[in-house]
Amino acid sequence: xxxxxxxxxxxxxxxxxxxxxxxxxxxxxxxxxxxxxxxxxxxxxxxxxxxxxxxxxxxxxxxxxxxxxxxxxxxxxxxxxxxxxxxxxxxxxxxxxxxxxxxxxxxxxxxxxxxxxxxxxxxxxxxxxxxxxxxxxxxxxxxxxxxxxxxxxxxxxxxxxxxxxxxxxxxxxxxxxxxxxxxxxxxxxxxxxxxxxxxxxxxxxxxxxxxxxxxxxxxxxxxxxxxxxxxxxxxxxxxxxxxxxxxxxxxxxxxxxxxxxxxxxxxxxxxxxxxxxxxxxxxx
Amino acid sequence: xxxxxxxxxxxxxxxxxxxxxxxxxxxxxxxxxxxxxxxxxxxxxxxxxxxxxxxxxxxxxxxxxxxxxxxxxxxxxxxxxxxxxxxxxxxxxxxxxxxxxxxxxxxxxxxxxxxxxxxxxxxxxxxxxxxxxxxxxxxxxxxxxxxxxxxxxxxxxxxxxxxxxxxxxxxxxxxxxxxxxxxxxxxxxxxxxxxxxxxxxxxxxxxxxxxxxxxxxxxxxxxxxxxxxxxxxxxxxxxxxxxxxxxxxxxxxxxxxxxxxxxxxxxxxxxxxxxxxxxxxxxxxxxxxxxxxxxxxxxxxxxxxxxxxxxxxxxxxxxxxxxxxxxxxxxxxxxxxxxxxxxxxxxxxxx
Numbered sequence: 001x002x003x004x005x006x007x008x009x010x011x012x013x014x015x016x017x018x019x020x021x022x023x024x025x026x027x028x029x030x031x032x033x034x035x036x037x038x039x040x041x042x043x044x045x046x047x048x049x050x051x052x053x054x055x056x057x058x059x060x061x062x063x064x065x066x067x068x069x070x071x072x073x074x075x076x077x078x079x080x081x082x083x084x085x086x087x088x089x090x091x092x093x094x095x096x097x098x099x100x101x102x103x104x105x106x107x108x109x110x111x112x113x114x115x116x117x118x119x120x121x122x123x124x125x126x127x128x129x130x131x132x133x134x135x136x137x138x139x140x141x142x143x144x145x146x147x148x149x150x151x152x153x154x155x156x157x158x159x160x161x162x163x164x165x166x167x168x169x170x171x172x173x174x175x176x177x178x179x180x181x182x183x184x185x186x187x188x189x190x191x192x193x194x195x196x197x198x199x200x201x202x203x204x205x206x207x208x209x210x211x212x213x214x215x216x217x218x219x220x221x222x223x224x225x226x227x228x229x230x231x232x233x234x235x236x237x238x239x240x241x242x243x244x245x246x247x248x249x250x251x252x253x254x255x256x257x258x259x260x261x262x263x264x265x266x267x268x269x270x271x272x273x274x275x276x277x278x279x280x281x282x283x284x
Numbered sequence: 285x286x287x288x289x290x291x292x293x294x295x296x297x298x299x300x301x302x303x304x305x306x307x308x309x310x311x312x313x314x315x316x317x318x319x320x321x322x323x324x325x326x327x328x329x330x331x332x333x334x335x336x337x338x339x340x341x342x343x344x345x346x347x348x349x350x351x352x353x354x355x356x357x358x359x360x361x362x363x364x365x366x367x368x369x370x371x372x373x374x375x376x377x378x379x380x381x382x383x384x385x386x387x388x389x390x391x392x393x394x395x396x397x398x399x400x401x402x403x404x405x406x407x408x409x410x411x412x413x414x415x416x417x418x419x420x421x422x423x424x425x426x427x428x429x430x431x432x433x434x435x436x437x438x439x440x441x442x443x444x445x446x447x448x449x450x451x452x453x454x455x456x457x458x459x460x461x462x463x464x465x466x467x468x469x470x471x472x473x474x475x476x477x478x479x480x481x482x483x484x485x486x487x488x489x490x491x492x493x494x495x496x497x498x499x500x501x502x503x504x505x506x507x508x509x510x511x512x513x514x515x516x517x518x519x520x521x522x523x524x525x526x527x528x529x530x531x532x533x534x535x536x537x538x539x540x541x542x543x544x545x546x547x548x549x550x551x552x553x554x555x556x557x558x559x560x561x562x563x564x565x566x567x568x569x570x571x572x573x574x575x576x577x578x579x580x581x582x583x584x585x586x587x588x589x590x591x592x593x594x595x596x597x598x599x600x601x602x603x604x605x606x607x608x609x610x611x612x613x614x615x616x617x618x619x620x621x622x623x624x625x626x627x628x629x630x631x632x633x634x635x
Contacts, residue, residue, distance in 0.1 A: 051478040123497065131499075138442045138498045140483050223447035223484035234483055244486055248348050248449030248475055
């Protein structure tokens with residue numbers, strides 16, 4: 001009896017989550033229909049114009065899609081040289097040692113810092129550095145936002161990579177060592193190739209996280225509605241335009257913002273499912 | 285988002301109503317309003333004073349001007365607050381006659397970050413050209429021409445604007461539309477625009493922060509924020525030709541002109557000699573006949589009482605203390621006439 005009750009409770013809880021996700025998708029689609037009907041789905045995605053002037057209203061998502069992908073991919077690139085060594089340190093060299101436990105919990109702490117704190121750090125510390133280095137007149141832009149994003153996603157990339165690296169069977173590594181391989185050769189020829197697709201999945205998940213980040217990016221990217229043409233250019237992301245303009249938006253503009261939300265939802269869902277697929281292949 | 289804000293206000297209202305019944309006698313009324321965030325610091329204080337004086341509670345939700353008007357139209361609040369008056373079309377959409385009551389005045393200041401520049405003079409055309417990207421350096425000959433005694437650096441100007449839709453942007457661009465014909469054609473007046481140059485930040489604190497942290501930046505900031513934070517801001521040339529800074533007197537002076545009897549007017553680019561050119565009213569909007577939606581007479585009397593209290597010297601003195609400007613005499617006279625025109629079932633409430 002108790003068992004049955006527990007089971008139905010689990011079913012209800014799981015069902016509720018599905019229902020919530022479905023409801024969210026439904027209301028996003030419902031809210032964005034107006035914008036898609038007015039501008040056309042393809043036009044909405046391929047237009048970079050964002051003109052709220054009454055009578056000339058024209059909204060397109062391209063500058064925000066490009067800004068989002070640009071910052072997230074560059075952040076991913078920046079985070080690899082930091083997160084991969086951390087993963088090797090924790091999962092290979094000092095696997096199971098106290099120092100690895102300490103290091104990994106400190107890295108995990110990075111994931112717990114609220115994004116507004118990263119934003120403030122970027123605004124007051126990183127931005128002046130970029131200005132004084134002469135890369136950029138005012139310090140806002142893709143580069144500043146990407147650097148902060150990269151730090152934010154390091155824990156996501158490294159902790160999962162650590163898992164996959166430490167899962168490499170010891171027999172294989174011992175075999176390599178007995179053939180006279182050095183530490184570096186074992187990592188390059190044995191550990192990384194075997195853990196490779198797992199690490200790939202870890203980075204994809206980190207990318208998904210970078211795509212949706214809002215607060216820190218808004219504070220640093222400059223919020224200009226254009227397609228960024230260089231690392232030092234200002235731009236805007238999908239999450240940031242929604243957060244900025246939702247408050248006073250109505251009509252077609254509101255619908256366009258919801259449509260951007262829907263696109264972001266689809267992009268993130270797509271990226272997460274790629275990561276899940278890759279991981280399932282490894283685990284089975 | 286907005287819906288949940290309404291629900292929250294309603295819930296808060298109900299909660300207060302619940303508390304009330306337990307402790308006080310039944311004569312007290314709960315009023316609720318929603319709308320503009322610009323006058324919120326002022327409203328918070330003046331509403332509290334009103335509650336202390338009369339016992340009537342006032343709940344105010346700063347959900348934005350658009351949201352405030354929508355809540356009034358949905359009749360979920362007793363009054364809406366807005367930084368922009370309703371257009372003729374919007375008036376028709378309200379279903380019944382509404383009146384605009386100006387509650388205080390504010391301004392938009394041009395805050396800048398230039399080391400060693402204590403005083404900077406600007407004109408409407410110069411501001412428009414800076415925000416259009418036609419003037420890009422601080423030592424541009426046109427800026428130098430009106431600031432002959434100032435040592436202007438050879439620095440790039442970084443214009444900062446609001447990334448969120450805002451009444452402050454509306455007032456600022458309304459002024460530029462009047463002051464510069466190129467701006468009127470290319471940009472117009474809106475709550476958010478398609479800006480050709482510059483960077484954007486969210487809210488007054490965001491713009492003020494970006495300006496304070498960026499060498500050579502200029503940004504427009506609500507006076508209630510800028511005056512409270514004491515940030516350096518430019519003297520602007522008004523229509524009469526003199527350069528004025530924003531303070532309570534110069535802002536009030538902008539409304540010391542002939543005003544339409546319904547007070548639906550933008551007072552930017554005022555012709556008054558002492559006026560600060562980017563000044564504005566903020567309004568509370570209520571239905572002219574208060575007997576709708578089963579509202580009691582006590583509710584209607586409390587609403588009008590609140591409006592009357594805010595526009596009395598008592599309420600207006602508070603405005604100056606929190607860096608808004610009080611209504612000048614002519615505006616005050618008009619406002620009192622409007623408040624007296626509010627009725628309950630056709631009977632005037634205030635005699």
